[in-house]
Amino acid sequence: MKRRKERIDRGVKARSADIFALTSYREMLYLLIPGAIPVVGLLCFTPILSDYWREVMISTAVYALLAMSWDMLMCAGLLSLGQSLFFGIGSYLAGSLNYYAGLPPILTMPIATIGGGVLCTVLLLPVLRLRGVYFAMVTLVLPLMLSRLVEATRILGGTEGLTGLTPFPNQLTALFVIQLALLAVLFGFRRIMGSDYGLVIKGISDNDRSVMSAGLNIYWYKTQVLFLGACVGCFAGAFGTHMDMFAGMPGFALDYSLMPVASAVVGGTGTFAGPLIGAFILVPLSEMLRALGALRIVFYGLFLVIFVVGLPEGIFAYVQRKYQQRERWVDIS
Amino acid sequence: MLLGTLIYGFVNSAILALLAMGFNLTFGISGVANFAYGAVYIFSGFSVWIFLNTFGIPYLSAVLIAIVLSGLMGLAIYYGVILRIKGMPLSEVMATFGLGLAIMELFRYFDFVGFRYTLPIFFDGSFSVGEVYIDYQRMMIGLIAVALTVCLYLFTNHTRTGLAFRAIAQDERTALTFGIDADLVGALSMALGCALAAIAAVVILPLGTIAVEGGYEVLINALAVCIVGGLGSTVGILVASVLIGFSQTFTANYLEPHWMMLVSLIAIAIVLVVKPSGLFSHQKELEERI
Amino acid sequence: MGGYIMTEQVPLLRVKNLTKIFGGVTAVSNMDFDLPEGNLLGVIGPNGSGKTTLVNLITGFVKPTAGRIEFRGKEITGWPPYKVVGEGISRTFQMVRPFYQLPAFKNLIVPLYSPRVKKLAGGKYGNRDAVALDLLEEVGFERDAYVSYKKAGALPQGYLKRLELAKSMALRPDLIILDELFSGLSLAEVASIVPIIEKLKTKGKTIIMIEHRLKELFRIADRVMVLNYGRKIAEGRAAEVMESPDVKEAYLGSEGE
Numbered sequence: 001m002k003r004r005k006e007r008i009d010r011g012v013k014a015r016s017a018d019i020f021a022l023t024s025y026r027e028m029l030y031l032l033i034p035g036a037i038p039v040v041g042l043l044c045f046t047p048i049l050s051d052y053w054r055e056v057m058i059s060t061a062v063y064a065l066l067a068m069s070w071d072m073l074m075c076a077g078l079l080s081l082g083q084s085l086f087f088g089i090g091s092y093l094a095g096s097l098n099y100y101a102g103l104p105p106i107l108t109m110p111i112a113t114i115g116g117g118v119l120c121t122v123l124l125l126p127v128l129r130l131r132g133v134y135f136a137m138v139t140l141v142l143p144l145m146l147s148r149l150v151e152a153t154r155i156l157g158g159t160e161g162l163t164g165l166t167p168f169p170n171q172l173t174a175l176f177v178i179q180l181a182l183l184a185v186l187f188g189f190r191r192i193m194g195s196d197y198g199l200v201i202k203g204i205s206d207n208d209r210s211v212m213s214a215g216l217n218i219y220w221y222k223t224q225v226l227f228l229g230a231c232v233g234c235f236a237g238a239f240g241t242h243m244d245m246f247a248g249m250p251g252f253a254l255d256y257s258l259m260p261v262a263s264a265v266v267g268g269t270g271t272f273a274g275p276l277i278g279a280f281i282l283v284p285l286s287e288m289l290r291a292l293g294a295l296r297i298v299f300y301g302l303f304l305v306i307f308v309v310g311l312p313e314g315i316f317a318y319v320q321r322k323y324q325q326r327e328r329w330v331d332i333s
Numbered sequence: 334m335l336l337g338t339l340i341y342g343f344v345n346s347a348i349l350a351l352l353a354m355g356f357n358l359t360f361g362i363s364g365v366a367n368f369a370y371g372a373v374y375i376f377s378g379f380s381v382w383i384f385l386n387t388f389g390i391p392y393l394s395a396v397l398i399a400i401v402l403s404g405l406m407g408l409a410i411y412y413g414v415i416l417r418i419k420g421m422p423l424s425e426v427m428a429t430f431g432l433g434l435a436i437m438e439l440f441r442y443f444d445f446v447g448f449r450y451t452l453p454i455f456f457d458g459s460f461s462v463g464e465v466y467i468d469y470q471r472m473m474i475g476l477i478a479v480a481l482t483v484c485l486y487l488f489t490n491h492t493r494t495g496l497a498f499r500a501i502a503q504d505e506r507t508a509l510t511f512g513i514d515a516d517l518v519g520a521l522s523m524a525l526g527c528a529l530a531a532i533a534a535v536v537i538l539p540l541g542t543i544a545v546e547g548g549y550e551v552l553i554n555a556l557a558v559c560i561v562g563g564l565g566s567t568v569g570i571l572v573a574s575v576l577i578g579f580s581q582t583f584t585a586n587y588l589e590p591h592w593m594m595l596v597s598l599i600a601i602a603i604v605l606v607v608k609p610s611g612l613f614s615h616q617k618e619l620e621e622r623i
Numbered sequence: 624m625g626g627y628i629m630t631e632q633v634p635l636l637r638v639k640n641l642t643k644i645f646g647g648v649t650a651v652s653n654m655d656f657d658l659p660e661g662n663l664l665g666v667i668g669p670n671g672s673g674k675t676t677l678v679n680l681i682t683g684f685v686k687p688t689a690g691r692i693e694f695r696g697k698e699i700t701g702w703p704p705y706k707v708v709g710e711g712i713s714r715t716f717q718m719v720r721p722f723y724q725l726p727a728f729k730n731l732i733v734p735l736y737s738p739r740v741k742k743l744a745g746g747k748y749g750n751r752d753a754v755a756l757d758l759l760e761e762v763g764f765e766r767d768a769y770v771s772y773k774k775a776g777a778l779p780q781g782y783l784k785r786l787e788l789a790k791s792m793a794l795r796p797d798l799i800i801l802d803e804l805f806s807g808l809s810l811a812e813v814a815s816i817v818p819i820i821e822k823l824k825t826k827g828k829t830i831i832m833i834e835h836r837l838k839e840l841f842r843i844a845d846r847v848m849v850l851n852y853g854r855k856i857a858e859g860r861a862a863e864v865m866e867s868p869d870v871k872e873a874y875l876g877s878e879g880e
Contacts (some may be wrong), residue, residue, distance in 0.1 A: 079423040081368075081430060126605040133366045134564070136426045137556045138605070140368075144553055145598040152591045196732050196751060199725075203733045207720050213682065215708030215737035215794055254549070258434060261427060294441040297434055304431025308424050309417050 002332050007325045034323065038186060038276065042179040047172060054171055058243060060283040061178040062236045066260035067267070067275030068185050069232035074269050075193060076225040077205030079132055082139030084256035085123075086233025087240065088146065090116040092156055094238035095247025099162040109238045116234025121227045128222045140257070147252035161248020168242060178239055182276070185232055189272045192228075201225055202270075259283065262300045265307045268314020277316055337465040338586045339579075344471045346578025347478035348537055352551055353558035353570050354481065355529030359407075361565035362498045363519035365415055366426050367407075369433030370530055371552030377403045377531035378543040379440060382450055392453065400531040407527030411520040419519075437548045450543040452535070474536050481532065482571065498522060502565070557597040561604045563611025572612060576600065633696040635660040635829050636681070636712075636798060641690035643676055643853075650676040652853040654690070658798075663820075663830045665840045665861070668850035674833045675717060677850070678802050681831075682714045683707040694798070709739050713796035715787045717803040717833075723776030727764065727786055730775055731755035734793040743795050755793070762789045762819055781812035788819065799823065800831045805839060813839055 016027040046057045066083045073080050094112035097103045103111075127138045151159055168174040192198050203211045204218050211218050241247045259282065260275070267278025282300065289296050307314065321327075356370045367373075377399045384395035414432060418424040456469035489495035500508040501518045509515055530551075541547075558577060562569030577600055585593045604611060634657040641654040651673040658664055666674050679685040681692055683704040692700045694710050702710075713734075721730050734740070735751045759771045762785040770782065778786070784804055791799055801820070805813045817839055824830060824843070834840040841847070841861040849857040849870045857867045864870055 074423075077423070079426060081426070126609040130609055132423050133360075133426060134560070134610075136368075136423070136430075137366070137560055137564075138601070140430075141553055141556050141560070141601065144549070145557075145594070145601070148594040149598060152589075152594055196736055199729065199732050200736050203722060206722055209684075209716070210720060210722075210790075211733055212684070212704040213708065213714055213716070214734035214790065215705050215713075215739050216733070217703070217705040262431070265427065292442075294438045297438040298442060299435075301431040301433070301435030301438065305414060305428045305435070308428045308431070309414055312418075312424070 003329045004332050005327055006330045007321070007327050009325055013324045035187070038273070039183060042183065043176075046175060046179065051171065054175055056284055056287050058171075058175055058178055060279055061182050062240050062243075063256075063259045063263060063283050064182055064276050064279035065178075065185060065232055065236040066256060067263040067279050068189060068272050069229040069236070070260045071264050071269055071272055071275045072189055072225060072229040072232070074264070075198070075205065076201050076222050077132055077208075078128075078222065078226065078229075079136045080139045080229075080257075081136045081261065082141075082143045082257050083233055083260045084252050084254065085139060085143040085146070086116065086120055086230050087237035087256040088143055088251035089120055090234030090237025091241040091247045091251040092162075092237075093119075093234070095162045095165055095241045096156060098165045098242070099157075099247070105166055105168065105242045109235065109242070112238035113231050113235040116237065117227050117231035120230035120234065121223060124226060124230075125223065128219055128226065143252040143257065144254075147249045150249055157248065159249060161246055161250075163246050163248075165242060165245045165247065167245045174239075174243055181235060181239070186272055186276060189228075193270075193272070258297070258300055258304075259286075262304050264314075266303055266314060268316035268318075271314075271316050271320075274314045274316035277319075278314070281315075334586070336463055338582055340462065340465055340467055341471075341586075342579040342582035344467075344475050345582050346575045347475040348533075349554060349558050349578050350571055350574035351474070351478050351481070351529075351533040351537065353555045353562070353574060354485070355526040355533065356555040357559055357562075357565065357567065357570050358485070358529060359522050359526030360559070361567070362502045362522035363515075364422065365411075365519065365523065366422070366429070366564075367410070367523065367526055368426055368430040368552065369410060369436065370526070370555055371548035371550070372433035372436035373403050373406060373527045373530045374534045374551045375440065375543060375545060375548040376406065376436060377534040378452065378538045378547075379445055379450070381452055381535055381538075382543060385452070392455075396535045399535060400528050403531035403534075404524040404528040407524040408520050410527075411523040415519070415523070416516060419516075433548070433552070437545050441545045445543070446545065448542055451541070452539045452543065454539045455536075470536075470539055477532070477536050481529070482567075485567070494521070554597070557601055560611060561597075561600050563614030566611070566613040569611055569613030573600075633693075634658055635662075635695060637691075637693040637696075638681070639691040639693075641677075641680060641692065642688045643673075643680055643685060644688045649853050651680060651687075654853075654855055656848060656855065656858065658829060658831065660797075660829055661824075661827050662845045663824055663832065663843055665844035665847040666831060666833045666850065667835070667837065667840070667847060671852075672850040673853035674850055675802060676853075678714060678800050678831075678833060681707075682712060682800065708737065708794055708796075711739070711795075711797035712800065713791040713794040713798075714800040715784075715791050715802055715804055717806060719780075719783045719787045721775040721783060721786055723774065725775060726772050727775050727778060727782070728752065728755040728759055728771040730786055731758060731789060731793050734790050737794055739794055758789045758793055759786070762786075762792070763815060764789075780807055781809070781815075784808060784812075785816065785819075788816070792823070796828070798829045798831070800833075802833045803835065804832070805834060805836045817843060 012027060012030045016031050022028065046054060049057065066087060069086065070080055070083055090112045093116050094108040097108040097111060098105070123142065124135070124138065127135050150156055156162060168177070193201065200211060200216060201221060204221060208218050237251060240251070259279070263278030263282050264275035265278070266282060267276065268274030286296050356367060359365055359367050380399045380402055381395045384390040384398060385392060390398070410429065410432065414428050415425055418428060454470045455473060459466050459468040461467070489499055497508070497513045497518055500511065500513055501515055505515055558570055558573045561577065562573030577597055580600070581593045581596045584596055636658040638654055638656050641651055642649070643651040654677065666677065668674055676685060680687050683699070683702045683706070686701045690700070691698060694712060697710070699707055699710060732751050732755060735748070735754055741748055756766070756771055760766050764770045764782065764785065770778070775783065775786065788801070788804065804816065808816070813836060820830065821843055832840060832844065844861060846859060847861045847864045848855055849864055856869045857864045
């Protein structure tokens with residue numbers, strides 16, 4: 001006797017997909033609870049943690065931002081292996097504005113976000129016309145070469161970096177800043193990808209030929225997505241700089257490239273919530289496994305392989321399915 | 334001075350060409366970008382070291398075993414990972430990237446770090462051309478790079494397997510109808526690419542120490558050469574290696590040694606602006622075949 | 624230049640000396656033709672005769688080696704696809720590849736998002752979902768059966784081809800190029816699509832059809848052009864063209880009919 005798994009949408013999901021959702025509090029709760037979890041979890045839960053874990057939460061949020069930026073690029077079929085490019089450029093921009101011009105974080109961060117977004121977009125613009133593998137290659141190579149540039153020409157503080165930058169007034173401020181940014185990006189990106197615009201973006205990675213023949217300039221759309229992703233990445237960099245009071249070559253380190261990819265793949269790509277979940281699993285885990293040293297990176301590498309090959313949908317899609325559908329085994333003969 | 338720069342520029346070009354050849358070959362044939370390439374490189378370096386120092390196997394046999402092992406590793410990566418996600422280039426990149434990192438960092442975890450990890454030089458000694466001294470090892474690297482290029486050319490143009498490789502590279506679907514096993518050819522291309530990485534490792538590594546960072550370095554260099562030359566084009570790889578190799582040496586000798594690293598960055602920047610797909614690429618135009 | 628007809632007014636599409644060489648292989652060579660507005664031109668020829676390359680050249684998916692393409696008297700040679708569409712030329716693909724995960728009508732959102740549609744609608748997009756559903760009904764998606772809401776991946780080939788047709792219609796083009804729309808369809812499915820094309824014709828749309836189904840094509844085509852080895856070997860009314868000895872030898876003879 002053979003069995004097959006049958007998946008059926010829950011009644012509440014079917015009802016709440018329409019205007020009828022407004023007729024009952026159960027449907028409204030069904031719709032609101034998933035969105036409320038990150039808001040309540042981040043804004044209410046993290047402030048009561050100890051100083052050390054707040055610090056961990058902040059660095060988790062930085063990685064989560066990079067992971068969501070990675071996911072945005074992935075939506076348009078751009079595989080970035082160099083999120084550290086965005087992080088490093090955002091970090092150096094904010095750092096030098098603060099170090100040389102003496103601007104406060106409230107100015108350096110927005111300038112570095114937008115300016116870094118423009119800079120990274122211009123840097124990567126020529127690659128957008130090429131196959132996906134090229135984007136991966138160039139993004140992997142660029143940050144490492146840029147850090148060499150800094151080392152060789154001794155600009156921007158050289159190997160020493162820029163130190164003694166203005167910190168945030170206190171830890172709690174930093175925590176709220178980064179977590180508000182995280183929520184804004186999460187809901188903003190989800191909103192964008194849920195719209196018709198998002199449909200076009202996904203169309204580009206799915207079948208660019210079809211989008212081209214629909215009279216849309218795919219390079220212009222890819223550029224827009226690249227700009228969005230780069231801005232978020234650069235914001236993470238600018239924030240990290242003021243957090244550590246330091247901007248330097250470690251901003252281009254491989255860590256900032258690997259962790260976001262691993263988080264996004266483990267959490268589930270294309271959903272933005274997935275990368276968030278992935279980062280909130282992997283980064284604290286990495287903190288707890290600090291004693292293992294290099295073995296941590298081995299684990300992340302293996303996570304990446306296992307999830308890409310074996311569980312490409314990721315954790316979030318699995319949770320989402322459980323939330324929205326009932327499953328049962330049925331006999332087939 | 335100029336003669337020396339030219340000779341060392343040639344050796345430097347040969348090293349770059351050796352590094353990029355395997356990566357490019359695998360991509361050119363099966364369209365798989367093997368981001369675990371750097372890991373294979375240091376893997377073969379460390380295995381030769383282990384065979385030599387732990388098991389006491391003679392140098393030449395150790396080298397041969399390491400090359401075969403790397404080829405087998407390529408097969409394992411292909412059948413274990415790539416075959417399951419074939420046709421999704423981005424997944425292939427992520428999986429091989431993750432795998433490469435895992436392998437390299439595993440070496441670091443087992444403490445393969447330090448100056449004792451060196452391979453002996455094949456032929457000791459040096460000779461002089463005019464006022465320039467050049468050691469036999471560097472001379473050999475140049476010769477091996479040339480010999481490998483010639484062998485690869487003969488292989489792909491005059492043997493059955495080589496022709497099957499080219500057929501797959503041209504048009505996979507048509508090749509399938511002629512009874513060519515695309516999976517087997519893909520696996521072989523991967524094995525050959527990894528074996529080439531191993532050959533590069535055993536001839537180049539005696540010049541320095543075997544280090545985990547070297548793996549990243551190799552991947553970056555191979556990628557840079559491929560970006561400049563055009564992915565999948567052998568001529569492009571050779572031209573790009575010569576261009577980058579000579580300009581690096583000239584920069585080091587006539588300007589400042591640590592500006593050498595900037596040469597590839599500038600080369601990449603220029604190529605991306607002028608001809609994004611690389612100097613000698615023949616990217617298929619977007620078209621349906623008739 | 625023998626059969627070249629000079630007309631008083633500018634034809635909708637004019638192709639002159641169009642040539643495309645793919646690495647030594649001449650896919651299209653010295654192609655000349657005019658297409659007046661409101662005409663339905665059938666393009667036939669054996670496999671590999673350059674039909675699809677011709678479509679790709681006109682729509683900008685492939686850049687020509689030499690030659691000139693004019694649309695409404697304006698040169699569009701070598702323009703990128705999105706600009707060509709902006710002028711009012713849309714196409715279908717021989718191999719349909721819809722967005723399988725999306726419901727059929729959501730597949731039309733992408734063309735409806737096009738700047739051309741926005742311009743023609745007076746700067747406003749309007750309700751895209753409703754427009755998409757109407758369009759699908761026009762190409763024969765039964766509204767009562769909710770076919771339009773099914774995932775594209777679950778639809779049979781006949782519907783996918785119609786979806787492809789609807790996609791190109793969504794751009795409100797003046798010239799529609801249909802690349803082997805009938806290939807892979809049953810007789811009944813073809814018979815159900817023919818009236819849709821006839822209706823487009825009565826609406827004044829200009830159409831180029833690349834086809835292998837000669838019987839259906841000859842019934843609706845005003846003129847037929849025959850290609851072989853990238854060259855135009857005949858052009859004219861269907862009956863005349865079929866009488867030409869070149870065509871008999873090159874095309875029909877080789878099929879053994």
